[in-house]
Amino acid sequence: MTAPEQIQLENIADSDYEIFALLKQRYSPRIFKDRKVTEQHLHQLFEAVRWAPSSNNLQPWRFLYAEKGSEAYEKIVDNLTESNKTWAKNAPLLMLTAFHKKTDQGKENFHALHDLGLGLGGMTVQAQYMGIAMHHMAGLDHKKAQQVFNIPEEFHIVSAVAIGYYGGELDDLPQKLQKKEIRERRRMPQNEFAFKNRWGTD
Ligand SMILES: Cc1cc2nc3c(=O)[nH]c(=O)nc-3n(C[C@H](O)[C@H](O)[C@H](O)COP(=O)(O)O)c2cc1C
Known part of the structure; x- marks a missing residue:
């Protein structure tokens, strides 16, 4: 087994209950394989977003990517x-994410951020x-990114995403980040965020 494969195995979520394997295997690496994301795979990623649900089917998500x-x-x-x-x-592809702030009637779309997140969730699993x-x-x-890329004011930039095939070497990172790449992954327990019948933890 190669070192990058070993890192991937060690990062598999130690879930309390069984979940879909792709969700267990997903994590946020700081190293990537030195390989371009194929055009076919890129289209598949955006297709996953395309079929995500959104409030009133407004599909407010927008993306700007570069190799x-x-x-x-x-x-x-x-x-x-x-x-x-x-x-x-280290990533072969970087992307900005944004949402359209308004509905078709020109009102504020209060669920645009939600829908961008939902689209990105599907994209991440794909x-x-x-x-x-x-x-x-x-x-x-x-704000600077909005200016530099001449993105109209009716869109709000939310995040950037580093995208690439899993892989790469720990040596691609400074020492401090090497430790983060292989440290134990932690989550709060379910009873701290999923409440039954009334709000709060007993
Ligand atoms: C909206 C959002 C913003 C994030 N911002 C950063 C960031 O600026 N820098 C960073 O290194 N990681 C960032 N992360 C990654 C999180 O730190 C990471 O998802 C979290 O620690 C859980 O780790 P995991 O994704 O490997 O399970 C961000 C994640 C999300 C969803």
Whole structure:
């Protein structure tokens, strides 16, 4: 077994109850295989979003993606926080996510952020099915990104995502991040967020 495969195995969720294998295997890596995401796989990722549910079927999600080596890729890197910059440049693809703020009647779409998240959730599982990892990032200067890419005001940029096939070497990261890549994954227990009949934990 190769070192990257070993890392993937160790990151499988130690779930309390049995869940779909793709959900157990998904995690947010900071290293990626040095391979372009194929066009076919990219279309499959966006197709997964396309068929996600959305409030009134408004499909408010929008994406701007760029491949490593392009000017647009460097522009996305430039908008990331310093800590995200250190690892996100390992990804062959970077993407900005955004939503359309208004309904067709020009009113505020209060569920647009929800629907973007739902679309990204489906995309993340579809990616996992194809051996592709998606590491979501809130750490970016969304105002600057909006300006740099001339994104109209009616859209709100939410996040950046580093996308690539699982793989890569721990040496691709500085020491501090190498530890994070293989540290134990933790979650709060179900009784802290799923309440029956009344709000709160006993
Ligand atoms: C909306 C969102 C924003 C995130 N922002 C960042 C970020 O800026 N930098 C980072 O390294 N990870 C970021 N993450 C990744 C989370 O830290 C990660 O999902 C969480 O620690 C759980 O780890 P796992 O995805 O490996 O299970 C973000 C995840 C989400 C969903």
